[in-house]
Amino acid sequence: MKTFLLILLVAVVLGAWIALPWQAALVLAALFAAWMAATRAGHRAASVAGVGISTLGQRLGSSAVIVVGIAGVVGVLVAMLAMAEGYAETLRKTGSEDTALVLRGASAAEVTSGLDHDSVVQIAQTAGIARDAKGEPLASAELVVAANLPLKDATGDDEGSVQLRGIGAEVWAVRPQVKIVDGRRFTPGLRELIVGRGAAKQFAGLVPGHTVRLGSQTWTVAGVFASGDALESEIWADANVVAEMYERGSSRNSVTVRLADPKGFPAFKAALGANPQLKTEASTTLDYFSRQSEGTTKVIRAIGIVVGAIMAIGAMFGALNTMFAAVAARAREIATLRAIGFAGLPVVVAILLETMLLAAAGGVLGGALAWLVFNGYAASTMAAGSVGKLSFELHVTAGVLWQGLKWALAIGFIGGLFPAVRAATMPVTTALREL
Amino acid sequence: MKYLHLIWASLFRRKTRTILTLVSIVAAFLLFGLLDAVRTSFAEAGQSANGAQRLQTGSRLSFIQALPQSLQARMEQVPGVKTVTYANWFGGAYQDPHNQVFSFAVAPNYLDLYPEMSVSDAERKAFADTRTGLLVGEGLMRRFNWKVGDRIPMQSTIFPDRSGSKNWVFDISGVIHSTDKKAAGFFDQMMLLHWTYFDDTTPYNRGQVGWYVTRVTDVNQADRVAKAIDALSANSDHETKTMTEQAATANWMKQIADIGLIVTSIMGAVFFTLMLLSGNTMMQAVRERTSELAVLKTIGFSSTSVLAMVLAESVLLLVLGGVIGIGLAEPLIPLISKGSNGMLALPPVGLGSWALGLSLMLGIGVLVGALPAWSAMRLNIVDALARR
Numbered sequence: 001m002k003t004f005l006l007i008l009l010v011a012v013v014l015g016a017w018i019a020l021p022w023q024a025a026l027v028l029a030a031l032f033a034a035w036m037a038a039t040r041a042g043h044r045a046a047s048v049a050g051v052g053i054s055t056l057g058q059r060l061g062s063s064a065v066i067v068v069g070i071a072g073v074v075g076v077l078v079a080m081l082a083m084a085e086g087y088a089e090t091l092r093k094t095g096s097e098d099t100a101l102v103l104r105g106a107s108a109a110e111v112t113s114g115l116d117h118d119s120v121v122q123i124a125q126t127a128g129i130a131r132d133a134k135g136e137p138l139a140s141a142e143l144v145v146a147a148n149l150p151l152k153d154a155t156g157d158d159e160g161s162v163q164l165r166g167i168g169a170e171v172w173a174v175r176p177q178v179k180i181v182d183g184r185r186f187t188p189g190l191r192e193l194i195v196g197r198g199a200a201k202q203f204a205g206l207v208p209g210h211t212v213r214l215g216s217q218t219w220t221v222a223g224v225f226a227s228g229d230a231l232e233s234e235i236w237a238d239a240n241v242v243a244e245m246y247e248r249g250s251s252r253n254s255v256t257v258r259l260a261d262p263k264g265f266p267a268f269k270a271a272l273g274a275n276p277q278l279k280t281e282a283s284t285t286l287d288y289f290s291r292q293s294e295g296t297t298k299v300i301r302a303i304g305i306v307v308g309a310i311m312a313i314g315a316m317f318g319a320l321n322t323m324f325a326a327v328a329a330r331a332r333e334i335a336t337l338r339a340i341g342f343a344g345l346p347v348v349v350a351i352l353l354e355t356m357l358l359a360a361a362g363g364v365l366g367g368a369l370a371w372l373v374f375n376g377y378a379a380s381t382m383a384a385g386s387v388g389k390l391s392f393e394l395h396v397t398a399g400v401l402w403q404g405l406k407w408a409l410a411i412g413f414i415g416g417l418f419p420a421v422r423a424a425t426m427p428v429t430t431a432l433r434e435l
Numbered sequence: 436m437k438y439l440h441l442i443w444a445s446l447f448r449r450k451t452r453t454i455l456t457l458v459s460i461v462a463a464f465l466l467f468g469l470l471d472a473v474r475t476s477f478a479e480a481g482q483s484a485n486g487a488q489r490l491q492t493g494s495r496l497s498f499i500q501a502l503p504q505s506l507q508a509r510m511e512q513v514p515g516v517k518t519v520t521y522a523n524w525f526g527g528a529y530q531d532p533h534n535q536v537f538s539f540a541v542a543p544n545y546l547d548l549y550p551e552m553s554v555s556d557a558e559r560k561a562f563a564d565t566r567t568g569l570l571v572g573e574g575l576m577r578r579f580n581w582k583v584g585d586r587i588p589m590q591s592t593i594f595p596d597r598s599g600s601k602n603w604v605f606d607i608s609g610v611i612h613s614t615d616k617k618a619a620g621f622f623d624q625m626m627l628l629h630w631t632y633f634d635d636t637t638p639y640n641r642g643q644v645g646w647y648v649t650r651v652t653d654v655n656q657a658d659r660v661a662k663a664i665d666a667l668s669a670n671s672d673h674e675t676k677t678m679t680e681q682a683a684t685a686n687w688m689k690q691i692a693d694i695g696l697i698v699t700s701i702m703g704a705v706f707f708t709l710m711l712l713s714g715n716t717m718m719q720a721v722r723e724r725t726s727e728l729a730v731l732k733t734i735g736f737s738s739t740s741v742l743a744m745v746l747a748e749s750v751l752l753l754v755l756g757g758v759i760g761i762g763l764a765e766p767l768i769p770l771i772s773k774g775s776n777g778m779l780a781l782p783p784v785g786l787g788s789w790a791l792g793l794s795l796m797l798g799i800g801v802l803v804g805a806l807p808a809w810s811a812m813r814l815n816i817v818d819a820l821a822r823r
Contacts, residue, residue: 106601148495387497
């Protein structure tokens with residue numbers, strides 16, 4: 001019965017803990033510190049904990065089990081969450097509130113959409129689109145296709161897929177974040193490419209001045225562009241030349257427009273819907289790219305949490321083992337304390353505190369290692385909704401680190417609770433008689 | 436062997452500690468079992484004997500680019516080619532665009548090249564006779580509660596019909612049973628429709644083919660045949676690239692993620708902490724048994740046999756936990772495959788995983804037992820009995 005209640009308590013505490021934001025945790029810590037400083041029971045808990053912590057040095061090996069075990073859990077968890085974070089962030093940054101993407105109705109992604117020439121013209125004439133100095137609408141009709149290119153670290157003739165975007169002159173005003181960092185823009189009408197920084201890292205031969213083969217044609221790389229988002233994983237060329245090679249005629253995949261008013265999307269969408277000749281679907285680019293990242297982000301996060309949870313079980317039992325041994329070694333001291341009038345609570349708190357300190361050390365160590373090794377680590381995958389390899393960087397954010405620390409403290413809490421309760425409830429006479 | 440009882444008794448001398456340690460080891464090897472299944476499923480995708488006999492021919496330019504249907508007749512003339520079939524990606528989804536289904540629009544002889552998929556003769560005939568017919572994998576039938584004879588609406592996430600609608604209607608003619616246990620997860624979730632129906636209905640395909648699949652008469656000639664097929668369209672505007680199914684799948688998996696590296700780094704972290712943890716347990720175990728070990732030596736056990744016994748104890752601990760862990764992974768893996776709706780089709784724990792797991796157990800067991808065993812061997816009887 002008592003064990004059952006204890007397990008129930010653990011479940012409730014863990015549930016609350018997972019949902020806890022960091023501000024609340026800070027308040028909790030402050031309250032706890034106040035309790036220790038201000039009350040008698042708190043003073044006692046502090047002194048018992050002090051004794052325990054001062055002897056940690058003599059139990060270096062077994063204490064290291066807790067620290068390293070938890071560091072392992074947190075390291076792996078933080079790395080996986082950082083991967084999910086980096087992936088989602090790269091896609092999210094690609095979109096913004098004040099640009100909108102127009103696709104053919106019911107299209108899930110740019111690649112599978114198709115708009116004929118008339119639709120493209122009509123979309124560009126829709127109300128709500130910003131105009132440049134000459135009064136032309138800032139609407140970029142783009143072709144999105146895939147091309148095979150040899151991979152950089154390939155053995156033999158291994159090829160990877162890269163997303164190729166056919167663009168017009170309007171793109172530079174619609175996507176101002178894209179800057180040429182090496183070489184120059186392509187010359188319209190020629191078989192020339194500009195390549196994203198990420199794509200240049202993934203594929204061989206994407207160097208300004210070099211030529212690459214796309215299918216049976218030879219293209220010249222004119223320059224390298226940077227944008228700090230998912231576009232960097234693409235290669236760009238003149239839409240008309242791409243259309244000719246892929247037999248797309250005057251149709252395009254999507255139209256990206258810059259809105260005249262940053263909050264004007266609902267009006268723009270309504271205007272598109274009001275045109276009976278158009279069967280389109282519009283979303284802000286922020287919405288579109290966030291949606292694209294959703295599935296994959298969830299999968300990476302789920303894998304991280306499952307792997308982390310199984311590792312956490314291992315680490316938790318390691319901590320239990322160490323703390324049971326520590327409590328057994330101090331059984332007589334603890335019994336003596338209780339014989340001279342210490343209540344059970346300070347003993348429980350002291351042992352919990354000791355375990356959670358070790359756990360926090362493990363959490364910090366694991367988080368720091370993950371940050372050192374994996375922050376900015378380059379990764380790539382076939383992104384959902386695109387047809388090319390997307391390069392992104394793992395990003396260890398403060399939120400991810402906090403998540404790791406939470407896990408560490410939760411493991412420490414469980415690992416310390418059961419030994420603590422045993423120490424506090426063991427009959428004093430039995431404990432005193434122990435060797 | 437005759438000391439097994441003694442080793443067992445000393446292992447469970449402190450039940451709590453041993454059981455707690457065992458749970459940690461179980462957790463580590465459970466994780467190993469699961470992750471190794473993921474790794475193998477990526478590494479072995481398409482690596483079957485049947486897969487070796489098939490060549491895939493796609494556009495050299497890109498996988499989204501289609502090829503002319505006229506190529507089939509020319510490919511059949513290439514020496515060493517037994518049968519040629521073709522398919523198109525349909526991009527089907529049921530009810531919700533997120534419920535994506537592996538759906539291919541295929542030529543009539545498609546099934547002939549895939550002995551992994553078995554369909555009863557009656558159902559196959561029904562499929563051939565129904566323009567809007569569908570063959571659906573067993574797992575997929577269960578997932579959506581379909582029955583043979585059902586008329587179902589499907590969305591294509593890529594192809595609209597002539598009126599611009601993406602809603603297609605199909606009649607389920609038969610069920611695909613997978614004959615290859617390893618690849619069952621894939622064929623189980625498959626949906627096949629008629630290429631002619633597909634091509635007639637959508638205005639966007641215009642008689643084109645997504646990719647060709649060729650069965651070669653002799654596996655050893657596969658490379659030569661692949662080159663000969665690619666030579667057919669060299670310097671045309673639809674150059675092809677032909678690879679064995681194995682190579683094509685491996686290339687594809689590699690583009691998704693370097694699973695091997697991820698799995699290896701996670702397992703590295705896991706086993707490192709496991710070594711520390713079980714090493715600590717063994718140190719404690721030997722330390723508190725100092726006097727018992729001294730007694731053993733006093734009554735005539737040699738130093739080496741004491742060393743062997745401590746080593747055996749740590750190996751036994753690891754093997755016990757490890758076998759339970761991988762054993763637990765066995766029933767969990769089908770559950771995970773089921774729960775992911777075919778997104779993740781994991782193979783059962785194979786012999787390779789067991790072998791790798793067992794060698795890890797033995798290796799870690801010896802490694803963590805080495806130090807305590809060494810100190811047990813060097814134990815001085817007089818000092819130990821006097822508790823110095």
